[in-house]
Amino acid sequence: MNSGRPQLSGTFGAVSSTHWLASASAMAVLEKGGNAFDAAAAAGFVLQVVEPHYNGLGGDVPILSYRASTERVQVICGQGPTPAAATIEHITRLGLRQIPGSGLLPAVVPGAFGAWTRMLAEHGTLPLGQVLEHAIGYAENGFPLLPGAADAIEVLAPLFETEWHESARVYLPGGRPPAAGSRFRNPALAATYKRLLREADAASGGGANLEAQCAAAENAFYRGFVAEAIDAFVTKTEVLDSTGRRNKGLLTGQDLADWRAPVEEAASLRYRDHMVYKPGAWSQSPVFLQQLALLEGFDLRAMGLNSADYIHTVVECAKLAFADREAWYGDPDHADVPLADLLDPAYTAARRELVEAKAAGVLRPGSPGGRVPRIPEHAANVLPPAREHWMNQIRDGLPTVVRAAEARTDTCTIVVADRFGNMVAAVPSGGWLKSSPVVPGTGLSLGTRAQTMTLEEGHPNSFGPGRRPRTTLSPSLVLRDGKPVLAFGTPGGDRQDQWTLGFFLAATEFGLDLQRATETLAFHTDHFSASFTPHESHPQRLVVERDCAPEVVEELRTRGHEVQLAPEQSLGKVCGVGVDREQDLLLAAASPRGRQTYAVAR
Known part of the structure; x- marks a missing residue:
C-alpha cells in the first residue's frame, strides 16, 4: 500500500478536520x-x-474529550x-x-x-x-x-x-x-x-x-x-x-x-490493550463498541487486512450491532436502553455464534436481559x-x-491533541x-x-416531547494505560461507525500508521434502515471501493453479499490524531478522500 500523504508528527500540537481552513x-x-x-x-x-x-x-455536535489535569474522559451532548x-x-x-x-x-x-x-x-x-x-x-x-x-x-x-x-x-x-x-x-x-x-x-x-x-x-x-x-x-x-x-x-x-448541554460519562469498552470511549446510546456510537466486542473473538490478523474472510467477518458483525441499534437505542433519559446488557460478554458471545460463512439476509436484533426486541417499521x-x-x-x-x-460523506469532523496532554474529538x-x-x-x-425518530409508540427512539433523537454522529477516543493515544471521526451518517472501525482495526490490529490507516480500503453494509428519510434499507448490500482485489469481490459474492463497487478512495473522510508514547510525539492524519480534509502538526 502506497501512502498518498505522510503521517504528520510534532511536539506542540496535532489537528485534523474535514476542511483545511478549520484545521489552520x-x-x-x-x-x-x-x-x-x-x-x-x-x-x-x-x-x-x-x-x-x-x-x-x-x-448539533457530540464532543468527546480527555482532560489531562483530571485524567477523565467526558461527553458533552450537543444533540438538542x-x-x-x-x-x-x-x-x-x-x-x-x-x-x-x-x-x-x-x-x-x-x-x-x-x-x-x-x-x-x-x-x-x-x-x-x-x-x-x-x-x-x-x-x-x-x-x-x-x-x-x-x-x-x-x-x-x-x-x-x-x-x-x-x-x-x-x-x-x-x-x-x-x-x-x-x-x-x-x-x-x-x-x-x-x-x-x-x-x-x-x-x-x-x-x-x-x-x-x-x-x-x-x-x-x-x-x-x-x-x-x-x-x-x-x-x-x-x-x-x-x-x-x-x-x-x-x-x-x-x-x-x-x-443546556448536558455533560455525561462516556460509554466504554476494553478492546485488547485499548480502552475505547464513545457517546451514549442517544447516538449510534455504541455500535462501534458492540462491533469491537464481537470481533475480539476472531483472529483478524490471521485473516489478513482486506481479505474476503476479514471483510465478511467485519460486515456480519456490523449487521448484528446495527440490528441492536434499530431495536434498542434511544434517549436513555426517556427509555429503557439496556446498554450494559448489550455489551455484556455473555450476550456478545451468544451473538457471535450467529456469524456464519454465508451473508445474513435478515435483520437479527438480540434480546438483552431477556427483553423482546422491536424493529420499527418506516411506512412511507x-x-x-x-x-x-x-x-x-x-x-x-x-x-x-x-x-x-x-x-455520501456528509457531516464534519474535528480532532485535536495538544502539548498539555488534552485530546478532543467532535463530529x-x-x-x-x-x-x-x-x-x-x-x-x-x-x-x-x-x-x-419513529412514530411507533413505546420504542426507545419514539418521537415525543423533550427527547434526544438518535443521532448518527459518532466521535471516538482511545486510551492505553490510562493515557490518550487516539482520537478520530468521519462524516458519513449511518456509515460512520463502519468506516472508522476499518481505520481503527488497520491501526491497532495491523500496525498501519495513522495516515495509511485513513487510506486503507473502505467498505460498509446498508443492511439496516437508514436513519434519514426515507429510511431505505438494502439487505445484504455490501459497498466496497473499486480497488478491492477482484478475487476478494468474487469470493464475497459467492458468500451471498450483493457487492456494489464504489469509486476508489470515495468512502469516508477519516480524521485522526494520536500520541506516540515511545517517541513522545503528537501525530495527525487526514484521509485524502474528498480532497478537503487536512491535518496539521507542529
Whole structure:
C-alpha cells in the first residue's frame, strides 16, 4: 500500500478536520497559547461557516474529550431535544406516516452552540473573542466555496427563490448561485456571531472571565435575540417542506430557554490493550463498541487486512450491532436502553455464534436481559409527485445533493491533541442549508434531526416531547494505560461507525500508521434502515471501493453479499490524531478522500 500523504508528527500540537481552513484555525489558536479545547471550538465554529451544506450554527455536535489535569474522559451532548409540543399525534393528524426530513416540523433545539460554549467554560483558556474570530472573519470577509456547497445551492436555487426567501438572500448573492471556488460571504451569520460576542463581553466585564463570557453568550443565544428570532419564525411561518405542503414547526423560544448541554460519562469498552470511549446510546456510537466486542473473538490478523474472510467477518458483525441499534437505542433519559446488557460478554458471545460463512439476509436484533426486541417499521409518506428536481432532493433527509453513484460523506469532523496532554474529538452536523430555511436575521438554518425518530409508540427512539433523537454522529477516543493515544471521526451518517472501525482495526490490529490507516480500503453494509428519510434499507448490500482485489469481490459474492463497487478512495473522510508514547510525539492524519480534509502538526 502506497501512502498518498505522510503521517504528520510534532511536539506542540496535532489537528485534523474535514476542511483545511478549520484545521489552520485550530492550529492558529494553539499558537496563541490555547489548548485543545479552545482549538477544537474555533475549528467547530469555522466549519459552520465554510461547510454550510454539512452543518451550521443551528445544528448539533457530540464532543468527546480527555482532560489531562483530571485524567477523565467526558461527553458533552450537543444533540438538542425535540420541542415540548412534539407528539406522535401531531404528526399523524397531518396525514404523515414518518417525520419529514426537511422544513420546520423536524426541527429540534440547536445544540451545537451550547455544547461548544459549555466546553469552553469548563476547559478553555482563551477569551471567547479569540475563539470566534476565525469564524467571524470567514463569514464576514469570505472563503472559497466548496464544490459540494456550490452544487447544493445551484440545485436548490429555485426552492430558495420561490419559497425559502431568506435562504435566497444568504445563498444567492446578486440573485444567482455562486460558483465553486468563488469567494462567498455570509454577513448575516457574521453579524450573529459578533452580536453574541458583544453581549458576552458586556455581561462579563469585557471578557476577563471566560466562564461568565460563555454563560452570557449562551443566554444571548438560548434566551435572547437568537431564540426570539427562531420563535418568531417557527411558530408563525408556514414553510414548504418535503411533504409538498406548507407546515409550521413546533419549536419555541421556551424550548431553547429550558435546555443546556448536558455533560455525561462516556460509554466504554476494553478492546485488547485499548480502552475505547464513545457517546451514549442517544447516538449510534455504541455500535462501534458492540462491533469491537464481537470481533475480539476472531483472529483478524490471521485473516489478513482486506481479505474476503476479514471483510465478511467485519460486515456480519456490523449487521448484528446495527440490528441492536434499530431495536434498542434511544434517549436513555426517556427509555429503557439496556446498554450494559448489550455489551455484556455473555450476550456478545451468544451473538457471535450467529456469524456464519454465508451473508445474513435478515435483520437479527438480540434480546438483552431477556427483553423482546422491536424493529420499527418506516411506512412511507403518501406524497404528491415531485415535479421539480429540488423536491426530490429535500425528500432525502441527508444534507448532500444526491447524484448518481455519489459517495455520501456528509457531516464534519474535528480532532485535536495538544502539548498539555488534552485530546478532543467532535463530529458537528445539522443545520445545513438543505435542512430548513434560514431564520430571518440570523444567517442560520435549524437542524432536522427529529427525522431520525419513529412514530411507533413505546420504542426507545419514539418521537415525543423533550427527547434526544438518535443521532448518527459518532466521535471516538482511545486510551492505553490510562493515557490518550487516539482520537478520530468521519462524516458519513449511518456509515460512520463502519468506516472508522476499518481505520481503527488497520491501526491497532495491523500496525498501519495513522495516515495509511485513513487510506486503507473502505467498505460498509446498508443492511439496516437508514436513519434519514426515507429510511431505505438494502439487505445484504455490501459497498466496497473499486480497488478491492477482484478475487476478494468474487469470493464475497459467492458468500451471498450483493457487492456494489464504489469509486476508489470515495468512502469516508477519516480524521485522526494520536500520541506516540515511545517517541513522545503528537501525530495527525487526514484521509485524502474528498480532497478537503487536512491535518496539521507542529
